[in-house]
Amino acid sequence: MTDLLTRRTPTPVPARPWRTGVGVLIGALLVILCVASLFIGVSDVSPLALITGGPGSDAAFLLVTSRIPRTVAVLLAGASLGIAGLIMQMLVRNRFVEPGTTGVTEFATLGMLISTVFWPGMPVVGKMAVAAVFGLLGTWVFLRVVRAVPVRQLVLVPLVGIMLGGVVGSVTVFFAYRLDLLQSLGQWSQGSFAQVMQGRYEFVWIAGAMVVVAWFAADRFSVIGMGEDFATNLGLDYRRVVALGMVIVALITASVLVTSGVIPFLGLVVPNVVSLIIGDNARRSIPWIAGLGAIFVLACDIIARVVRFPYEIPLSVIVGIIGAAVFLWLLLRRRGRAH
Amino acid sequence: MILQRPLATLSFVAVSALVLAGCSSTDTAAGTTGDEAAAESVSFSWDRNTADEDEEATYEATTVEVPTDPQNIVVFDMASLDTIGALGGEIAGAPLDSVPDYLQAYLADDAFNVGTLFEADLIEIEAQQPDLIVIGGRSAALYDDLSQIAPTVDLSISGSFLETLERNTEFLGEVLGAQNEAATALADLEAGIADAQAVTADAGTGLGLMVSGGKLNAMAPSGDDATGRNARGGLIYDVFGVTPVVEDIESATHGEPVSSEFLLEQNPDYLWVVDRDAATGTEDAQAAAAVLDNEIVKQTTAAEQDQIVSLNPTAWYIVFGGLTTTQLMIDDVLQIAE
Numbered sequence: 114m115t116d117l118l119t120r121r122t123p124t125p126v127p128a129r130p131w132r133t134g135v136g137v138l139i140g141a142l143l144v145i146l147c148v149a150s151l152f153i154g155v156s157d158v159s160p161l162a163l164i165t166g167g168p169g170s171d172a173a174f175l176l177v178t179s180r181i182p183r184t185v186a187v188l189l190a191g192a193s194l195g196i197a198g199l200i201m202q203m204l205v206r207n208r209f210v211e212p213g214t215t216g217v218t219e220f221a222t223l224g225m226l227i228s229t230v231f232w233p234g235m236p237v238v239g240k241m242a243v244a245a246v247f248g249l250l251g252t253w254v255f256l257r258v259v260r261a262v263p264v265r266q267l268v269l270v271p272l273v274g275i276m277l278g279g280v281v282g283s284v285t286v287f288f289a290y291r292l293d294l295l296q297s298l299g300q301w302s303q304g305s306f307a308q309v310m311q312g313r314y315e316f317v318w319i320a321g322a323m324v325v326v327a328w329f330a331a332d333r334f335s336v337i338g339m340g341e342d343f344a345t346n347l348g349l350d351y352r353r354v355v356a357l358g359m360v361i362v363a364l365i366t367a368s369v370l371v372t373s374g375v376i377p378f379l380g381l382v383v384p385n386v387v388s389l390i391i392g393d394n395a396r397r398s399i400p401w402i403a404g405l406g407a408i409f410v411l412a413c414d415i416i417a418r419v420v421r422f423p424y425e426i427p428l429s430v431i432v433g434i435i436g437a438a439v440f441l442w443l444l445l446r447r448r449g450r451a452h
Numbered sequence: 453m454i455l456q457r458p459l460a461t462l463s464f465v466a467v468s469a470l471v472l473a474g475c476s477s478t479d480t481a482a483g484t485t486g487d488e489a490a491a492e493s494v495s496f497s498w499d500r501n502t503a504d505e506d507e508e509a510t511y512e513a514t515t516v517e518v519p520t521d522p523q524n525i526v527v528f529d530m531a532s533l534d535t536i537g538a539l540g541g542e543i544a545g546a547p548l549d550s551v552p553d554y555l556q557a558y559l560a561d562d563a564f565n566v567g568t569l570f571e572a573d574l575i576e577i578e579a580q581q582p583d584l585i586v587i588g589g590r591s592a593a594l595y596d597d598l599s600q601i602a603p604t605v606d607l608s609i610s611g612s613f614l615e616t617l618e619r620n621t622e623f624l625g626e627v628l629g630a631q632n633e634a635a636t637a638l639a640d641l642e643a644g645i646a647d648a649q650a651v652t653a654d655a656g657t658g659l660g661l662m663v664s665g666g667k668l669n670a671m672a673p674s675g676d677d678a679t680g681r682n683a684r685g686g687l688i689y690d691v692f693g694v695t696p697v698v699e700d701i702e703s704a705t706h707g708e709p710v711s712s713e714f715l716l717e718q719n720p721d722y723l724w725v726v727d728r729d730a731a732t733g734t735e736d737a738q739a740a741a742a743v744l745d746n747e748i749v750k751q752t753t754a755a756e757q758d759q760i761v762s763l764n765p766t767a768w769y770i771v772f773g774g775l776t777t778t779q780l781m782i783d784d785v786l787q788i789a790e
Contacts, residue, residue, distance in 0.1 A: 300665025312746065423717065425709050
């Protein structure tokens with residue numbers, strides 16, 4: 114008896130020492146890919162050209178106006194979309210949701226279309242604001258609808274979200290069709306960083322800022338992830354944290370949308386993979402998700418630039434293919450064990 | 453019984469008309485001036501794609517007899533609308549929302565709406581009893597439905613742009629009894645195109661660029677065979693003789709996505725820009741000029757020497773192929789001659 118009370122809780126041994134290894138690997142990959150991203154492109158920007166570049170060389174100019182902005186934009190978009198996925202998953206307590214499977218992306222796209230139609234001369238800030246407001250509305254509608262669904266089955270929740278997105282998406286397509294904007298819609302919603310350069314990507318910093326905010330509020334999201342009652346019992350203002358999460362998700366979705374278009378699957382795949390590696394503690398997993406998301410999009414963007422050199426193929430195609438494969442793998446391995 | 457088998461009826465009419473046409477063309481040969489030929493019908497043949505949308509294309513030689521001097525013409529193809537109007541015909545029905553401003557004058561005062569460039573309002577067309585329907589390009593798939601209502605011809609591009617322009621203009625001239633006007637107009641345009649080619653021959657390299665939704669697409673030459681919707685991208689090279697800065701762009705309908713860096717690296721002397729969003733009436737804040745107004749494009753020869761040429765988006769993207777429109781296109785190219 115006394116033994117039971119006085120015995121010290123065993124000091125937690127690092128359960129899986131290989132995690133550190135994976136962390137180092139992610140860091141190294143990130144550095145390698147960043148360097149590759151800076152030096153891969155149509156023009157000749159190589160370290161050699163930078164050093165020896167005479168007055169005729171554009172290397173330094175291109176590095177500053179094109180390569181660095183593009184790399185930064187990809188990093189921020191990749192990192193933040195993973196976080197947006199994580200937060201949605203915490204809010205809904207479901208592993209299969211992300212802005213793309215909950216209708217948030219479709220709502221934000223509708224917002225973009227509406228701002229294009231009604232205020233065509235509006236600067237990009239304005240469009241982003243409209244898209245963000247619609248994204249927020251989308252998150253809210255989704256949360257309301259999910260609450261109304263009686264059965265909280267794992268697959269049912271994203272299914273509801275996908276249906277919601279389908280309805281909103283078809284409204285968008287209908288109006289785009291009537292207004293002859295279908296091809297424009299297709300062009301700007303297709304994910305691609307080809308047009309990213311200085312002066313064209315700065316909004317994605319907002320998404321980057323949201324990653325930091327999410328990190329500060331990480332513990333709250335972890336608690337929210339345990340359910341409303343639990344969170345309230347711990348003295349947390351449930352609604353305020355949910356509202357914060359919604360704002361983060363909407364701002365990330367909208368700023369990535371106006372910068373590069375829709376990047377599918379990311380918010381789904383990355384948080385799930387990270388959860389397999391280090392578990393569900395949001396504070397610990399946020400840097401991992403940011404890093405892995407950045408690596409994923411960066412690698413895909415480099416592939417997009419290289420496959421049809423000197424032309425580019427849309428990034429969303431590559432992310433879609435690789436993302437879908439990883440997602441299937443996640444689904445299938447799930448069957449083997451209860452995760 | 454006759455109503456149930458309109459195709460059979462139609463072919464019967466066609467055969468009898470063919471006989472008549474045969475007779476009258478003999479008359480013409482005997483006569484002195486072509487314009488007086490009072491042929492009652494003109495035949496038009498083309499290879500019609502009978503496959504469904506998602507099937508491999510299969511072509512069937514199709515010949516349709518068209519009455520001459522039709523009074524009630526329905527046109528889905530903007531290029532044909534342009535040519536019919538330029539030759540003095542009047543259009544009774546068209547997809548009114550798609551008729552560009554500069555072709556509005558060719559519509560009858562009480563012109564009725566026939567649908568969109570892609571879809572037909574069959575009930576309205578049936579009610580209006582047209583005696584000729586012209587389709588082409590975007591509306592080519594409407595043949596089966598429309599040919600039940602009235603003689604329908606598909607004037608889609610077949611062969612090169614110039615071959616098509618010549619074929620369609622001559623055919624429509626014959627239908628409207630305006631062979632001489634057609635011949636004059638064609639000669640004028642050919643001279644204009646030759647002028648434009650002379651100008652572009654000395655202008656160095658060029659790149660056709662379509663700007664849409666804030667993204668850049670490089671256009672490719674389509675060679676001698678402009679059949680299909682690739683045509684418009686290559687017109688600047690194929691018809692107006694611009695030397696392409698790169699040859700191997702795949703002729704995707706809307707070109708190949710490229711970055712601003714691509715423009716700097718290839719560095720064409722001229723950029724020929726079609727603003728797709730302007731063509732469909734969106735005055736997007738990210739219109740072509742805004743997209744191209746960036747630090748990288750500013751470094752290109754085309755920008756430094758003020759050689760970024762805006763092409764009339766409606767003419768180059770929507771209509772391309774009609775008489776008035778071809779003149780607009782020639783004028784666009786001749787801009788650089790000063």
